[in-house]
Amino acid sequence: MLASLVGFLGDFDLAEEAAQEAFAIAAERWPRTGMPDNPGAWLVTTARNRAIDGLRRERILAAKTRLLEVPEPVEPEVDANAIRDERLELIFTCCHPALATEAQVALTLRALGGLTTEEIAGAFLVSPDTMKRRLSRAKAKIKTAGIPFAIPPDHLLPERLAAVLAVVYLIFNEGYGGRVDLAAEAIRLGRALAELMPDEPEVHGLLALMLCHDARRPARFVDGELVLLEDQDRSLWNAAQIDEAHAALDRALALRGRGPYALQAAIALLQTKEPIDWPQVAALYAELALVTRSPVVELNRAVAVAQAGAPDEALRIVDALELDDYPYLHSTRAELLRRLDRADQARAAYRRALELTRGESERRFLERRLAEL
Amino acid sequence: MQYALLIYLKPGAFEALSDEERAAESAKYWAIREEPGVLGGAGLAGVEAATTVRVQDGQTLVTDGPFADTKEVFGGYYTFEGDDLDAAIALAAKIPAVHQGGSIEVRPVLEGHS
Numbered sequence: 403m404l405a406s407l408v409g410f411l412g413d414f415d416l417a418e419e420a421a422q423e424a425f426a427i428a429a430e431r432w433p434r435t436g437m438p439d440n441p442g443a444w445l446v447t448t449a450r451n452r453a454i455d456g457l458r459r460e461r462i463l464a465a466k467t468r469l470l471e472v473p474e475p476v477e478p479e480v481d482a483n484a485i486r487d488e489r490l491e492l493i494f495t496c497c498h499p500a501l502a503t504e505a506q507v508a509l510t511l512r513a514l515g516g517l518t519t520e521e522i523a524g525a526f527l528v529s530p531d532t533m534k535r536r537l538s539r540a541k542a543k544i545k546t547a548g549i550p551f552a553i554p555p556d557h558l559l560p561e562r563l564a565a566v567l568a569v570v571y572l573i574f575n576e577g578y579g580g581r582v583d584l585a586a587e588a589i590r591l592g593r594a595l596a597e598l599m600p601d602e603p604e605v606h607g608l609l610a611l612m613l614c615h616d617a618r619r620p621a622r623f624v625d626g627e628l629v630l631l632e633d634q635d636r637s638l639w640n641a642a643q644i645d646e647a648h649a650a651l652d653r654a655l656a657l658r659g660r661g662p663y664a665l666q667a668a669i670a671l672l673q674t675k676e677p678i679d680w681p682q683v684a685a686l687y688a689e690l691a692l693v694t695r696s697p698v699v700e701l702n703r704a705v706a707v708a709q710a711g712a713p714d715e716a717l718r719i720v721d722a723l724e725l726d727d728y729p730y731l732h733s734t735r736a737e738l739l740r741r742l743d744r745a746d747q748a749r750a751a752y753r754r755a756l757e758l759t760r761g762e763s764e765r766r767f768l769e770r771r772l773a774e775l
Numbered sequence: 776m777q778y779a780l781l782i783y784l785k786p787g788a789f790e791a792l793s794d795e796e797r798a799a800e801s802a803k804y805w806a807i808r809e810e811p812g813v814l815g816g817a818g819l820a821g822v823e824a825a826t827t828v829r830v831q832d833g834q835t836l837v838t839d840g841p842f843a844d845t846k847e848v849f850g851g852y853y854t855f856e857g858d859d860l861d862a863a864i865a866l867a868a869k870i871p872a873v874h875q876g877g878s879i880e881v882r883p884v885l886e887g888h889s
Binding site: 498500546547548549550552554558 | 778
């Protein structure tokens, strides 16, 4: 609804105000008259009419004309087909690279997720005032800098879509860390994108990835303790959601998607199988490392190589990485050294990982492993 | 919308070029003046020719050199009229400075101030 209003009015604040007014009118009227046939369209039309009335009123006031009584708004003529779905335009505006990433995230949650400023502030652990300022600054910049309300032209689409997907995945990861509502919100956004851009493989890839991770979440922690994938109770996984993830990945692959999200989804889904095809996982990580050039991906490849039965080769991959400040490098090294019966070196690596790890449950996990040696 | 595209140069980048390369660079700057929507612009002489002026207690204080010591040097600007920020970004990406380690700051011109 907000998307269509921003598109129509060209102004975030006006659109939000009009939407609120329309909801207020509905709350007052619908209990008496019953719900209209198409409530969404009714709301958009009413909000548009209110906004137009408001603009007229302002103009009239500005001209110091007092002749006109503001007419009571007539019941809107509702034509659902006439209201264009402009959520895509809105999300590309919210995720424009001229806005700071944190502003992109906040705007997307506010405008497309419909979260309140207080909810967004709570999710990112900042005060509502700070979040309010962040949102107003972003909205002001959209207007002053002339950030377009449009789907980017073809030559810009790949990079702009990547920015949108990055925002959605960022929201998901904030939620995956424990704030459940945000993960659900990100999945909702991912579903909407898949519906709005059905021909973009990475859109389906990202949706598949989020669905798969989210499906395993109930098994990831037991009594607040982190549980490794291999030790997770698979009966806690959400099987229907894993099926949905498979379907989304199939669509991505059918569209010849081999981008970073599709590859990550393929890897995550392989790991829901039993037994896990580790050589295949390692091969996909190698492909992903080529696309992303990320040493973290190489680290994950090393884990897969070790699982496929070659811990010495895995250790060679790990030791070639320049990631000394990254706790998972050291915890991975520690696991590999332990497996290769090099206990002293393993202990040193666990200690280094403990120095760098901040998460409480992850620290306890490492301490247990160290004690077991 | 109107934008000012402020050109920041990496110091020494232009000086490091050969005569032919400099001529080619200048030609590219002139070519941008012919791009649709470009209203005007100017290239500035180097900071060694800069003079900074302040007024304190009614006294005009003049000092040698630029206002601020920064890694990048303000080297010139274009003014541009286009549909939206994306149009301005597309033009900015064509300005030679961005291929020589410099950058372009895109700033909207206040309405009624051009």
